[in-house]
Amino acid sequence: MKKIAVKVDDLTVAYNYKPVLWDIDLEIPEGVLMAIVGPNGAGKSTLIKAILGILKPIAGSVAIYDKPYEKQRQLVAYVPQKGSVDWDFPTTALDVVKMGTYGSLGWVKRPSQKEKKAALEALEKVGMLPFKNRQISQLSGGQQQRVFLARALVQNASIYFMDEPFQGVDATTEIAIINILKELRKAGKTVIVVHHDLQTVPEYFDWVTFLNVKKIATGPVKDIFNDDNLTKTYGINYKVSIQE
Amino acid sequence: MSSAQFEIQLIASLVAVACAIPGTFLVLRKMAMISDAISHSILPGIVVGFLITHDLNSPLLILLAALTGIITVVLVEYIQKTGLVKEDTAIGLVFPALFSIGVIMIAKNANDVHLDVDAVLLGELAFAPFDRLIIGGIDVGPKSLWIVGVILLITITLLFTFFKELKISTFDKGLAASLGFSPAIMHYGLMSVSSVTTVGAFDAVGAILVVALMIAPAAAAYLLTKDLKKMLGIAICFGIFSAIFGYWVAHWLDASIAGSITTVLGIVFLIVYLFAPTKGIIAVLYREKQQRTEVSLLTFLLHLKNHDEESERHVKHLNEHINWQKVRSKTVLDLAKKNNMILIENNIVSLTQKGDEFTSKAIDYIITNEDTQIEDMKDDFFLFRG
Numbered sequence: 001m002k003k004i005a006v007k008v009d010d011l012t013v014a015y016n017y018k019p020v021l022w023d024i025d026l027e028i029p030e031g032v033l034m035a036i037v038g039p040n041g042a043g044k045s046t047l048i049k050a051i052l053g054i055l056k057p058i059a060g061s062v063a064i065y066d067k068p069y070e071k072q073r074q075l076v077a078y079v080p081q082k083g084s085v086d087w088d089f090p091t092t093a094l095d096v097v098k099m100g101t102y103g104s105l106g107w108v109k110r111p112s113q114k115e116k117k118a119a120l121e122a123l124e125k126v127g128m129l130p131f132k133n134r135q136i137s138q139l140s141g142g143q144q145q146r147v148f149l150a151r152a153l154v155q156n157a158s159i160y161f162m163d164e165p166f167q168g169v170d171a172t173t174e175i176a177i178i179n180i181l182k183e184l185r186k187a188g189k190t191v192i193v194v195h196h197d198l199q200t201v202p203e204y205f206d207w208v209t210f211l212n213v214k215k216i217a218t219g220p221v222k223d224i225f226n227d228d229n230l231t232k233t234y235g236i237n238y239k240v241s242i243q244e
Numbered sequence: 245m246s247s248a249q250f251e252i253q254l255i256a257s258l259v260a261v262a263c264a265i266p267g268t269f270l271v272l273r274k275m276a277m278i279s280d281a282i283s284h285s286i287l288p289g290i291v292v293g294f295l296i297t298h299d300l301n302s303p304l305l306i307l308l309a310a311l312t313g314i315i316t317v318v319l320v321e322y323i324q325k326t327g328l329v330k331e332d333t334a335i336g337l338v339f340p341a342l343f344s345i346g347v348i349m350i351a352k353n354a355n356d357v358h359l360d361v362d363a364v365l366l367g368e369l370a371f372a373p374f375d376r377l378i379i380g381g382i383d384v385g386p387k388s389l390w391i392v393g394v395i396l397l398i399t400i401t402l403l404f405t406f407f408k409e410l411k412i413s414t415f416d417k418g419l420a421a422s423l424g425f426s427p428a429i430m431h432y433g434l435m436s437v438s439s440v441t442t443v444g445a446f447d448a449v450g451a452i453l454v455v456a457l458m459i460a461p462a463a464a465a466y467l468l469t470k471d472l473k474k475m476l477g478i479a480i481c482f483g484i485f486s487a488i489f490g491y492w493v494a495h496w497l498d499a500s501i502a503g504s505i506t507t508v509l510g511i512v513f514l515i516v517y518l519f520a521p522t523k524g525i526i527a528v529l530y531r532e533k534q535q536r537t538e539v540s541l542l543t544f545l546l547h548l549k550n551h552d553e554e555s556e557r558h559v560k561h562l563n564e565h566i567n568w569q570k571v572r573s574k575t576v577l578d579l580a581k582k583n584n585m586i587l588i589e590n591n592i593v594s595l596t597q598k599g600d601e602f603t604s605k606a607i608d609y610i611i612t613n614e615d616t617q618i619e620d621m622k623d624d625f626f627l628f629r630g
Contacts, residue, residue, distance in 0.1 A: 016327065052422040073424050080418040089272060089415045090470045099412050103423035108405055135470035151419075 002029040003065070005159050005190040006051065011060035013043070013050045020046050022214045024060070028192060030158075032207035033185040035195040035221075039234050042212040044194040045081065048161045052078055064159065073103055077157035079148050081164050087137045093147045094132040097122050100154035122150040127176060142173030149177060159190045166197065178204050201225055248373040253491050255372050255389050256505060259445040260457050260483030262396040265403055266438040267458030268479050271466060272414050277332060278435075279458045281320065281339035282313040283442050283451040287346025287364060289313070290443070295353060301375065301387040306443045313439025314432070316342060367450030369501040388448050395444040399437055403476075410434070411472055453502040457483055460509040464516040467523040482512050540576045545585060545603040548595050559591045 008026040012019055021043040028034060036044045049055040051062050053069050064072035077100070100122070101115040123129045126146040131139060139147065145165055152160055160181075166174050181191050185206075195201065201208060201221060208225050210216035210233040217229045270279055289312030293305030316338055323334040350359055372388045384390070403410070413420040413430040420427050438458070445454045465478035490505030497504065518525050548557060555561070559577070577593075580586040585599030595603070 049418070054418055054421040070424070073422070076422070078419060078422040080416060084418055085416045086272075086274075090466065090472050090475050091411075091415065092470065096415075099416070099419065102408055102412055102425070105408070107409065107425070110408060137470075 002031065004028065005030040005065060006192070007063040007066070008047075008051065009061045009063075011047075011050060011057050011062065013046050013055055013057045019058075020213065021050065021057075024211075024215050026209065026215060026218060028190060028207070028209075028218075030190050031185060031188050033181055033191045033193070033205050034207035034209060035193050035201050035205040036209045036211055037195055037198060037201065037233065038211035038216075042233075044211055045163050047211065048078070048163055048192070048194060052076065052161060075158040077152035077155040077160045079152045079160070079162040079165055082141070082145055082148060082167060084163075087139075087144060089136065092133050092135060093128060093139065093143075094119055094123065096136055096147050097150045097154055100151035103155060118154050118156075119150070122154040123147075125153055126150045126180065140170075142169040145169045145173060145177065149180060153180070157189070160184060160192065162191070162193045164194050164196060166195070198230070249491075249495075251373045251386050251389060252369055252501065253488050255386065255392055255448050256369060256487035256491055256501070257484045258389070258392045258396050259448055260461070260487040261480050262392060262399055262441045263445060263454060263457035264461045264479040264483040265399050265476065266434060266441055268462040268465065268472075268476050269410060269414055269434055270438065270458060271462040272472075273434075276459045276463075277335050278317060278320070279438055279442070280455045281316050281335045282435075282439050283446070283454045285316040285339040285342035285346075286310070286312045286439065286443055286446065287343050287451075288349060289346075290364075290446070291346050291349040291353070291359065294359065300359075300447055301391055306391070306440065309443040309446075310436065310439035312342065313442060314435055317432075317435045317439075363450070364446070365450050365452055366500060367446070367448055367453060367502045369448050372448055391444050392448065395441055399441060402433070402437060406430070406433070449502045449505070453506050456506045456509045457486075460513045461486070464513045467516050467520040482509075486512055537575060537579065540572060541579050541585075542603070542606055544576050544580065545595065545599055546607065548586065548593060549600065549603050554592050557593045559588060559593060 004027050006026070006028040008024050011021060011024040011026075013021040020041075024047065026047075036047065038044050046055060050057050051069065053062075062069055064075055069076070094116075097119040098111050098115055101111055101118060105111060105115070120129065120132065123132055126149050128143060128146050128150060131143060131147075136144060136147065145168075149162075149165065152162070162181075165177055169177070181193070181204075184191050193205070195205070202225060205221055207219070208221045209218040210224075210229050212233050212235075216233045217224045267279065270276055286309040289309030290300075290305060293302065293308035294300060296308075297305050299305065319338045320331065320334045323329060323337065324331045329337070346364075373386045375387045376383050377385060377387045377390050409420070409425050409430055412423070413425055413427045417427045420430070441458075442454050445457070449457065461479040461482035462475070464482055465475045468478055469475050486505055486508040490508040491501055493499070493508060494501040494504035516524065519527075521527055551557060577586075580599065581588070583598075583602075584596055585602060587594050587596050
């Protein structure tokens with residue numbers, strides 16, 4: 001039996017006392033590449049944010065390898081939605097990637113040459129080394145997403161949470177990103193991705209969670225990615241053809 | 245220059261630096277208006293502090309007033325969180341209320357409070373050298389110089405200590421939170437520093453200038469650099485320059501120091517706004533014009549690429565075919581010729597090999613937005629700089 005990387009128990013999250021996630025129980029085994037799918041407003045991003053302690057749940061708990069998140073920050077990397085930051089911020093690609101090292105540095109301590117080297121390596125991995133000194137507003141949408149990915153890679157975490165990494169990126173970048181995610185899985189990491197495009201789920205992921213305020217289903221793509229669960233999640237008669 | 249003149253300029257410069265530092269982060273966090281709110285709503289705090297301490301320069305007064313600043317921020321956020329009004333409305337509701345309480349308190353205690361509303365709004369920098377700090381019978385300088393100096397020292401220490409944390413929580417709150425750098429702590433820390441700075445600067449320069457000193461240098465610096473550290477440095481320089489130059493303008497015009505400094509700040513911003521190399525208005529307009537020309541050039545080259553028949557490529561008929569005015573056709577033709585992209589023989593235009601390659605590459609790039617070979621072209625053509 002595989003270890004459980006992330007365990008969510010009875011998690012309920014509300015905005016202004018209006019629950020957006022109801023009583024979620026979820027176990028994510030180590031080493032899966034998992035998609036979280038569901039309609040708009042299903043609470044996909046909220047689930048990630050609650051797991052990472054960015055939002056405070058009104059009930060329930062989260063464990064990362066059996067311990068509370070606060071004790072396991074070093075094991076977790078997070079890629080927020082690209083639109084959640086101001087890309088006109090006066091900073092360069094390299095500097096943004098360096099921010100990924102801040103967690104291991106802790107308060108007050110500054111990044112040194114070691115952190116810079118790690119950041120450059122991460123930029124190289126995502127093919128963004130030539131752009132390291134470019135101001136982030138002068139990068140294309142796909143390039144910005146790669147910088148975000150590099151920032152997560154530099155954390156050298158065990159678990160990666162990504163909020164819609166394929167949103168607004170070109171096809172080349174999408175392929176580049178998914179290849180990196182598959183490499184992470186190969187290295188035994190756990191990768192959790194909020195995902196919009198149902199067509200690509202069987203091709204990209206091996207694990208899937210259906211979410212619509214409540215958890216609908218979770219498990220291996222080959223077992224549970226079917227019309228029945230899609231219909232339950234999206235409320236309409238859903239048909240996708242899964243290539244065997 | 246008398247020592248009083250020197251002291252005034254020194255105080256104004258220290259205030260400018262102390263304001264530019266939190267101001268830079270306020271601008272980046274899109275919270276410029278909150279500094280306006282703080283600068284007004286600390287008035288009741290100052291009055292209460294004065295009634296207790298009877299000393300405008302007492303540290304207790306500064307802390308009390310700064311506390312009112314924090315209360316403003318908390319109130320604004322609370323009202324906004326109810327979802328019934330937007331943030332700017334909440335700011336507009338909170339600070340006039342607190343400010344007016346201060347005004348009424350001054351009026352009611354006119355005999356005890358030697359504060360008038362004019363001084364509160366515009367400051368009394370000219371009088372600052374008269375209020376001396378005497379330690380053990382020795383005159384060590386104006387009190388406001390010491391107050392502002394201490395506040396600046398604290399601000400700089402905090403900036404150096406928490407620069408990384410400030411940066412990450414300003415740029416990406418979500419990441420900061422997930423890494424364990426509480427954005428709330430940074431937010432209220434910045435609000436506290438802004439409040440204390442505002443109070444400390446208040447006596448010297450008044451409520452209106454404090455806002456200008458916080459926002460204008462940072463806003464101008466924002467247009468000039470793509471590096472946060474440089475932005476801080478440039479903002480500080482602009483602040484100091486405006487403080488000193490503004491003082492002399494006031495001296496020559498025999499006008500209010502605070503008003504003159506604010507005016508200089510405004511002019512500095514205006515100049516940067518117009519002439520900043522990449523983000524200034526003139527640069528933007530120039531770039532747009534250049535981009536229009538380059539799009540026209542590309543359209544023209546593409547037309548040549550797509551049409552082999554000579555009738556479509558005759559110099560005289562170009563404007564008919566691409567539907568341009570003569571002037572524009574001429575500009576584009578000249579540009580293409582200058583770059584060796586076209587050849588004109590017997591008034592028939594054709595693409596050179598360079599022109600042909602350029603066209604394919606450019607079109608590919610524009611369609612896919614994905615070609616590293618284009619990098620060197622970015623130096624010559626605005627079109628590809630995104």
